[in-house]
Amino acid sequence: MSNFVNQIAFVTGAGSGIGRATALAFSRAGARVVVADINETNGQETTELIQQAGGDAFFVACDVAQPAQIEAAIQQTVAAYGRLDIGINNAGIGGRFGRLLDQTQEDFDQMMAVNVGSVFYGMQYQIRQMLTQDQPGDHPVRGKIVNVSSIAGVRGMPMGAPYSASKHAVLGLTKTVALEYAKQGIRVNAICPVYTHSTMVDDLINKAPGMEDRMRKMIPIGRFGEPDDIAQAILWLCADENAFCTGQAIQLDGGFTAG
Numbered sequence: 001m002s003n004f005v006n007q008i009a010f011v012t013g014a015g016s017g018i019g020r021a022t023a024l025a026f027s028r029a030g031a032r033v034v035v036a037d038i039n040e041t042n043g044q045e046t047t048e049l050i051q052q053a054g055g056d057a058f059f060v061a062c063d064v065a066q067p068a069q070i071e072a073a074i075q076q077t078v079a080a081y082g083r084l085d086i087g088i089n090n091a092g093i094g095g096r097f098g099r100l101l102d103q104t105q106e107d108f109d110q111m112m113a114v115n116v117g118s119v120f121y122g123m124q125y126q127i128r129q130m131l132t133q134d135q136p137g138d139h140p141v142r143g144k145i146v147n148v149s150s151i152a153g154v155r156g157m158p159m160g161a162p163y164s165a166s167k168h169a170v171l172g173l174t175k176t177v178a179l180e181y182a183k184q185g186i187r188v189n190a191i192c193p194v195y196t197h198s199t200m201v202d203d204l205i206n207k208a209p210g211m212e213d214r215m216r217k218m219i220p221i222g223r224f225g226e227p228d229d230i231a232q233a234i235l236w237l238c239a240d241e242n243a244f245c246t247g248q249a250i251q252l253d254g255g256f257t258a259g
């Protein structure tokens with residue numbers, strides 16, 4: 001497993017699902033972790049899980065739809081740990097389940113603020129900090145960012161136009177910012193999971209009888225993803241052994257998009 005000792009990881013949406021699994025995995029690999037979430041109870045629970053296992057973490061309450069709160073969370077990270085090596089922009093919402101004409105302006109605006117604004121402003125504040133940091137020795141990498149998109153970022157998703165649009169936007173941001181900062185030692189990648197067990201996917205499963213079976217049958221490997229499946233790929237993307245990887249969107253989908 002990669003070694004993240006002496007590295008500081010900031011993870012949004014770390015109170016649940018993929019974000020929690022990622023925060024725990026970074027801690028197991030030696031990083032100090034900032035657990036950011038809008039849900040204080042769940043965020044504190046993730047922090048306690050890390051601390052009980054002997055890791056170093058703290059919780060910061062942060063609504064990623066509010067750029068000022070992201071800025072404050074990054075400032076708290078640096079105040080506590082002195083630097084930022086890894087930014088994981090994971091927090092997101094699934095939005096209303098319905099066709100285009102069922103979606104409201106409020107649905108669309110909220111989706112863009114949470115799922116796209118979080119990545120745009122998250123990267124702004126993360127990269128601004130990373131650029132102030134020395135590259136260790138002649139190490140080519142100054143900072144690593146992973147943005148959590150979705151297979152709905154590479155495919156259409158009927159009944160979820162705002163969600164699919166938001167996850168396509170995450171990939172546009174990832175590729176563009178990777179190009180803009182490649183020479184300054186900042187790697188930016190995205191992960192595109194298929195259906196993965198979490199609160200978000202449970203909500204989708206409960207929309208209609210038989211939904212879970214139908215969703216599972218779409219995945220060639222024959223099962224949903226687990227949060228730790230996604231977390232392990234995020235760690236791989238951030239590993240310093242993986243220094244040549246930037247601007248990529250890894251489809252972690254049990255074969256879904258291969259067909």
Ligand SMILES: NC(=O)c1ccc[n+]([C@@H]2O[C@H](COP(=O)([O-])OP(=O)(O)OC[C@H]3O[C@@H](n4cnc5c(N)ncnc54)[C@H](O)[C@@H]3O)[C@@H](O)[C@H]2O)c1
Nearest residue numbers: 013015016017018038063064091092150195196198199200
């Ligand atoms: N579960 C899946 O099948 C799946 C598939 C593809 C992509 N994703 C993406 O993975 C990411 C994580 O989702 P998950 O499946 O773990 O769901 P989840 O609902 O378990 O976790 C989402 C977390 O984000 C937090 N959050 C929501 N809005 C926030 C806000 N405004 N500010 C700060 N935190 C906020 C929630 O409190 C929660 O802890 C999302 O971006 C989601 O779109 C999930």
